[in-house]
Structure formats: structure tokens, C-alpha cells
Amino acid sequence: MSLWEFIATYWPDFLKGTGITAAQFILATMLAIGIALVAGLMKLSHNAVIRGVSVTYIEIFRGTSLLVQLYWIFFVLPLFGVTLDKFTAGFVAVGMNLGAYGAELVRGGIQSVPKGQWEAAYALSMSPAKRMWRIILPQALVNMLPPWGNLLIELLKNTALVSLISVTDLMFVAKQINGSTFLSAQAFGLALIVYYVFARFIVTPFMRWLEGVMRRKLGRA
Amino acid sequence: MEDMSQYPLELTGDDIPMVRFMNVTKRYGKLTVLDRLNLDVATGEMVTVIGPSGSGKTTVLRMLMTLETINEGVIYVDGKPLTHMEKNGTLVPASPKHLRMMRSQIGMCFQHFNLFPHMTALENCMEGPVQVLGMSKAEARKRSEDLLELVGMIEKKDQHPSRLSGGQQQRVAIARALAMRPKVMLFDEVTSALDPEVIGEVTNVIRDLVNKHNLTMLMVTHQMGFAKDISDRICFFFDGSIEEQGAPDALFGNPQRERTQQFLSAVKEAG
Numbered sequence: 144m145s146l147w148e149f150i151a152t153y154w155p156d157f158l159k160g161t162g163i164t165a166a167q168f169i170l171a172t173m174l175a176i177g178i179a180l181v182a183g184l185m186k187l188s189h190n191a192v193i194r195g196v197s198v199t200y201i202e203i204f205r206g207t208s209l210l211v212q213l214y215w216i217f218f219v220l221p222l223f224g225v226t227l228d229k230f231t232a233g234f235v236a237v238g239m240n241l242g243a244y245g246a247e248l249v250r251g252g253i254q255s256v257p258k259g260q261w262e263a264a265y266a267l268s269m270s271p272a273k274r275m276w277r278i279i280l281p282q283a284l285v286n287m288l289p290p291w292g293n294l295l296i297e298l299l300k301n302t303a304l305v306s307l308i309s310v311t312d313l314m315f316v317a318k319q320i321n322g323s324t325f326l327s328a329q330a331f332g333l334a335l336i337v338y339y340v341f342a343r344f345i346v347t348p349f350m351r352w353l354e355g356v357m358r359r360k361l362g363r364a
Numbered sequence: 365m366e367d368m369s370q371y372p373l374e375l376t377g378d379d380i381p382m383v384r385f386m387n388v389t390k391r392y393g394k395l396t397v398l399d400r401l402n403l404d405v406a407t408g409e410m411v412t413v414i415g416p417s418g419s420g421k422t423t424v425l426r427m428l429m430t431l432e433t434i435n436e437g438v439i440y441v442d443g444k445p446l447t448h449m450e451k452n453g454t455l456v457p458a459s460p461k462h463l464r465m466m467r468s469q470i471g472m473c474f475q476h477f478n479l480f481p482h483m484t485a486l487e488n489c490m491e492g493p494v495q496v497l498g499m500s501k502a503e504a505r506k507r508s509e510d511l512l513e514l515v516g517m518i519e520k521k522d523q524h525p526s527r528l529s530g531g532q533q534q535r536v537a538i539a540r541a542l543a544m545r546p547k548v549m550l551f552d553e554v555t556s557a558l559d560p561e562v563i564g565e566v567t568n569v570i571r572d573l574v575n576k577h578n579l580t581m582l583m584v585t586h587q588m589g590f591a592k593d594i595s596d597r598i599c600f601f602f603d604g605s606i607e608e609q610g611a612p613d614a615l616f617g618n619p620q621r622e623r624t625q626q627f628l629s630a631v632k633e634a635g
Binding site for chain 2 (some may be wrong): 285360
């Protein structure tokens with residue numbers, strides 16, 4: 144069977160799987176951004192306990208395998224009374240893992256903002272929260288957008304692991320069709336193409352666009 | 365521990381200075397940058413601090429902006445302690461909240477302008493009034509436009525700092541500081557990072573402020589001619605303390621101390 148015939152036959156299943164992958168990607172991204180922001184700010188705290196919590200989090204989630212974390216969240220947490228359905232467990236694991244990487248980007252981005260910006264905001268009597276939110280973070284964001292682009296592509300590819308806890312994403316569909324038809328080259332070939340197109344023609348252009356918007360806001364464009 | 369009972373909880377009397385440094389000492393580790401500094405700045409007075417680099421002159425401004433903590437002594441602004449606050453009848457180091465409240469009376473302009481790059485000139489000026497003073501946007505816009513007019517930057521109000529020259533950025537920075545209606549303005553080497561041909565546009569703005577507004581100002585500068593023109597008093601700092609101070613004519617024309625003479629003649633040769 145040619146790839147075209149394969150697509151003509153199985154496109155509805157692949158479309159459904161791609162939809163689930165997209166949902167996993169978006170939810171995991173939102174979670175990762177939230178976690179990265181909180182953990183990144185906590186890592187810059189003057190309070191040693193707050194800093195310690197953040198460092199521990201980052202160490203655990205960066206230092207161990209995402210697949211093991213996924214299995215922990217799905218299979219082990221229920222033993223402690225926390226039961227998540229497979230869809231939720233999937234994006235939570237991916238989001239928490241990539242959030243730990245993102246935390247370092249947030250920390251680095253904030254530290255790359257010149258000290259004079261802090262001093263100017265301080266001299267205007269702005270509160271610490273306003274200094275961060277209105278003056279420092281917008282500038283930090285511009286500096287950290289390019290590495291975030293890489294991180295999100297990494298995140299997209301990592302969502303394929305959720306098929307291992309039977310989330311019916313793109314990878315799961317490909318495996319299922321392979322199992323019933325033995326058209327391995329077509330099934331996994333199409334999966335490769337969809338992941339590539341998603342990363343190359345959706346995620347990357349979106350991040351480029353965002354960088355452009357932010358640069359214009361800084362008057363740099 | 366320093367005996368805090370020697371410092372009044374607030375200054376009283378008819379003639380309280382706008383700024384008073386009382387026995388202020390600043391150390392970095394073992395290095396003493398300022399040693400028991402006593403300095404008063406009267407309301408409406410323009411005081412310029414000069415001296416060789418490392419003499420502690422910029423530290424004086426940064427302490428007053430509370431960008432630097434002090435190790436000993438007390439700084440008063442408008443009669444009230446800045447670096448300290450009253451607790452059970454004695455002075456204790458100020459809380460962040462007290463510092464924020466007190467320093468809103470002080471405005472500062474920096475050597476490198478430090479305008480917010482993601483905001484236009486107008487937004488830079490409106491930021492403090494809206495976010496800190498809680499002013500309405502319309503009111504803050506009016507105030508900011510008036511100030512940009514004052515510094516001659518109203519035509520560029522919608523430009524981002526990256527589109528402005530150094531002199532233009534510094535003038536916006538002055539407007540931004542003034543928008544908070546400070547009682548005291550600090551100018552920290554505001555012309556040092558500028559090309560020679562644009563220094564005049566910034567010094568003219570400051571000259572204007574001195575002539576037309578009753579602001580208390582403290583300035584650190586290397587522009588001796590400018591300092592001489594506009595200051596009420598010059599303080600020459602050397603090695604962490606005031607070596608000599610006086611009216612500009614006296615200090616520049618007839619310096620009494622050897623170190624002042626040496627410094628001024630070195631500056632004259634270089635200039």
C-alpha cells in the first residue's frame with residue numbers, strides 16, 4: 144500500500160490522534176510555563192527555604208527520566224490516594240518535566256536584565272511585585288523566547304511518551320494501526336511527518352512571530 | 365551596637381533641613397567608603413558633590429535613594445528618619461514598607477538613564493504616577509506631557525528609548541523622575557555617558573529646574589563649570605569624608621585645603 148493510499152484509508156484515525164497530541168501539547172505547555180515561572184522566581188528568592196524547594200523540584204524533574212515520572216504519576220500516585228485519569232496524568236507529567244527546564248530559562252532571563260532597570264524601578268518606589276511584573280519580566284521574556292522555542296519543540300516530541308499509558312494520541316494511533324495492519328513504514332512514517340510538520344510549521348513560526356511582537360514592543364525591530 | 369538614643373525620632377524646630385546625614389558610615393567589608401558623614405541640605409538648595417573616583421560621592425546619592433544600606437548613623441528626609449523608623453520610642457532599621465513610603469519623596473537620574481526599553485517616552489513617565497501613586501491614566505498623561513514639554517521632548521513622546529539619543533534619553537529620565545513630584549532630586553553623573561555635543565541639552569534642563577523650581581537637589585558631576593554655575597554649595601569629597609565645602613566661587617576660586625587644590629588643578633589640566 145502506498146503512503147497516499149494509507150493516508151486515504153486511515154486519515155480519520157490519525158486526525159483524531161493528532162488532535163489529542165495537540166491538546167496534550169497545549170495543556171502541557173501551559174502547565175510548563177506556569178511551573179517555570181513559579182520555580183524560576185522561587186529560585187531567585189532571598190529566602191533559603193523557598194530557594195531550596197525550587198532547587199529540589201528542578202533537580203528531581205530534570206535529573207530523572209520523563210518516562211519514569213510519567214509512570215510514577217499514573218501508576219504510583221494512586222497508591223498514595225491521588226488518582227489521575229490517563230489524559231491528565233499524561234500532560235501533567237510532560238508539563239512538570241519541561242517546567243523544570245523552563246525554570247532555568249526564566250531564572251537566566253531575569254538575571255540577564257541589566258541591574259539599572261531594577262534600580263530605576265526601585266527609585267520610582269515601585270513595589271517588588273510591580274518591579275518584577277511590569278519592568279523585569281517583559282524584558283526577561285524577550286531574552287528567553289528563543290530558548291523557549293527549542294523547549295516547546297522538545298515538549299511536543301516528548302508528548303509521544305503518553306501513548307505508553309494508553310492516551311490515544313498520534314503515537315498511540317500509529318502503534319495501533321501498525322499492530323492491526325503491519326504497515327509499519329506507512330504508520331510510523333506518517334507519524335514522523337505529522338510531528339515534523341507540527342514542530343516546523345506551527346510551533347516554530349508561532350514562536351518567531353511572538354519574538355517579533357515582543358521585539359517591536361521593545362522598539363528594537 | 366550603635367547607641368540609637370543619640371538620634372532624635374524626628375527633627376524639630378523652625379529650620380529643619382530637607383536632607384540630613386547624621387554620622388552616616390558605610391562600609392563594604394573592611395573598606396570604609398564613608399566615615400561619619402554629616403551633611404545638611406536645605407530646602408531648595410542645590411548641592412554638588414565633587415571629588416576623585418572612589419571618594420564615596422556616588423555612594424552618598426545611592427544611600428539617600430536607599431539603593432545602599434548604611435552601617436551607622438541616620439539619614440533624615442524632611443525631618444523624618446529615612447533609613448530608620450520609630451519603634452517603642454527608639455529608632456530601628458526601616459522596614460521595606462517604610463523605605464518605599466519615604467523614598468517616594470526622592471527622585472533619581474542615573475548615569476546610564478535606565479529608561480524602560482519596552483515603554484515609550486510617555487509611558488516611561490506615566491509608569492510611576494499610575495502604578496505607584498495610583499493616579500488615573502488621563503491625569504498621569506497630562507502631567508507627563510507637561511514634563512516632557514518642560515524637558516523639550518514632547519515631540520518624541522511616542523518613541524521608544526532605543527530610538528532616542530543619549531541626551532534625549534536622559535531628558536526623558538529627568539521627566540520620569542519629576543513625574544513623581546519628589547521633594548529631593550538626585551543627579552548621579554547624568555552627563556558622564558553622553559557625547560560632548562549633547563551634554564548641553566541636559567545641563568540646560570537642569571539649569572532650568574534650578575532657576576524656576578524650588579526643588580532640593582543633590583548632584584554628582586565631573587562638569588566643574590556647570591557645577592560652579594548652578595550650585596548653591598559645593599562639597600569636595602576625599603577618602604570617604606567631606607574635605608572642604610563652600611560656595612562655588614570660594615571653593616573653586618580660593619580652595620583652602622591642599623587636596624582640594626590638587627584635585628581642582630588636576631581637573632583643570634584634564635579639561
